Amino acid sequence: MRTLSPALLAHLQGDVRTICTLWTITRKDGLVLGFTDLDRDLSFNGLVYRSTGGYTHSGIEAGSTLSTSNLEMQAIFDSSAVTRADLEAGLYDFAAVTIQLVNYLDLTMGALQLNGGLLGQVQILNGRYTAELRGLAQVFQHDAGSVYSPTCRATFGDSKCQFDASTVTYAGTVASVNNSISFIDPSLTQTGPTTSVIDVDGHFIPTRTPFTIQIVPPNGGAFASNNGVRDTSANYWSLVGGTPGDKQYNLAAGGLYTFSGGFNPGAFVYIDYSYTAGYFAYGRIKWLTGLNAGLRSQVKAFAPGVVTIALALPNAIQAGDTYSITAGCDLQPGTCSTKFNNLIHFRGEPFIPGQDVMISPKG
Template sequence: MKPASSALAAHLDGEVTTLATCWRLQRQDGWVRGFTDHDQPLLIDDLTYVASTGFLPSAIKSGADLSVDNLDVDGFLDDDALKAEDLTSGRFDGAAIDIFLVNWADLTQGQLLLRRGTLGEVKRADNRFSAEIRGVANRLQQVSGKLYSRLCRTDLGSAECTVNLGPLTDEFAVSAVSAGDTFSVPTLRPTGFYTFGLCTFLTGANAGAATEVLQHNGEAIQLFTAMPRPLVIGDQVRLIAGCDKTPETCQVRFANILNFRGEPHIPGNDKVFSYPIKG
């Protein structure tokens, strides 16, 4: 049984209720917004919950067997804060969300928390979006610890890697745009230097968005995915060198083989099948 104030519990037991569902959404960058299915905005804890009838949560169900208690929330892109470009660029990935009930006729009765979790996969279709809400039990499905891997498990520049990214980071102004995922910068770095690296947009319509580099060829930079907003000549970008996580690259390019976090010499399934079968 989820806790509720005595006043709200009494209201829930009544024959007639005046309930509203509210969603509090907080992105990892500190952006906070509230939504409600009530027909008027509600002021709760100094946050205005915007009336948004486009929100429709799936059934909320919890069990005692530790099964994953995910649910989905659907909605229309009808609020200025919920832009399709932001959803596509991943700015809402991992955002914290609280879903709760209130008595809109008497907000002093408090809240009944229905679900707390984080936003998972976000899908878009026309002018609608669907977001998966992952509950606490979802963490039980996550892999813990480290797995054997032929390639390095760490990211370039991490604490385990120890490579200093300062000399491997450059900032440029976009000099040409070929497509939504391809542009050029006046770099003198050798081809492949930024491949698998990180591209962050510092200015322009995509400011704050970051994505991986698929391919670096001369001055041309191709991203893994097209940016949600148009690229424009003059946009400032930050490019960080990439690593394909092989021991050869770790040694030759970064002279960091002592910090390589992979097991390239452990035999795999191909080694098993290479043994001759004796009849």
């Protein structure tokens, strides 16, 4: 229930109203900014609300149900307080927002809070940006609790994972830059272990030539070795060097499995295998110096001495930039065991049969 002072209520009920909205934004880094749709700056409760005539917002819709609020704000880059670099760096993602209404000719009347919540998706296009406001009811749209998953549900290094990520965090310096997302640091010589994958999703053998299944390891890894092919009855098929027969298969380099076109088209099989991935692949980088100091990046791929990040940074990476980089985890049980010796804290269920097995007829 909204409350407002009797003076502001009387003003709103009058024929002539001198009102404006005040947006208070608290970024993730703690910086508090104020904006108003008035044609001049306004000081209220110790905060200066900047006038940015280049922004508009949609009507505010709210009700007594738990449906999410419907509000969107559009603006152009005409304020030094909001920059493209800060938006692209994610400093405004999930920023806390409070929207108030005041009488700008008499601020002693107090304020009426119209809405509040968190900033959601921010889109940038042709010198302007659009941000959606997710109301407090948005929290009730999230799933509560955990669901079964063949991969780990923990975030590497958090309280559920319980692995000390500082033991696999290293300092580095950019030696040279390949492009906007790739750079070279010869000091990074780490290599990743071979990881085993237990297939719980399964594959259908194609019903037409060439009756092949190509294995694509998760997270950009490279196929290393075959660990067996089994059917829904947990019977293992035989690996042969020539043309496969019934319940047989042939394996080519790179993880290409060929099955019998005369006996097994349409059959459902599970393929277990091992793969290798870069030591820092899907890890994290924190930039310490340079134009991107304080920002973080996700590592997409890694080969000794060469780092590729997932998304380009707001500012160009430059030789001499220093950073800290943490090893990556692809959330597979083999990685948890082989790379980090942390299988006891693995938060997944890789041995639960997939949906196809669970709903298939038995008999």
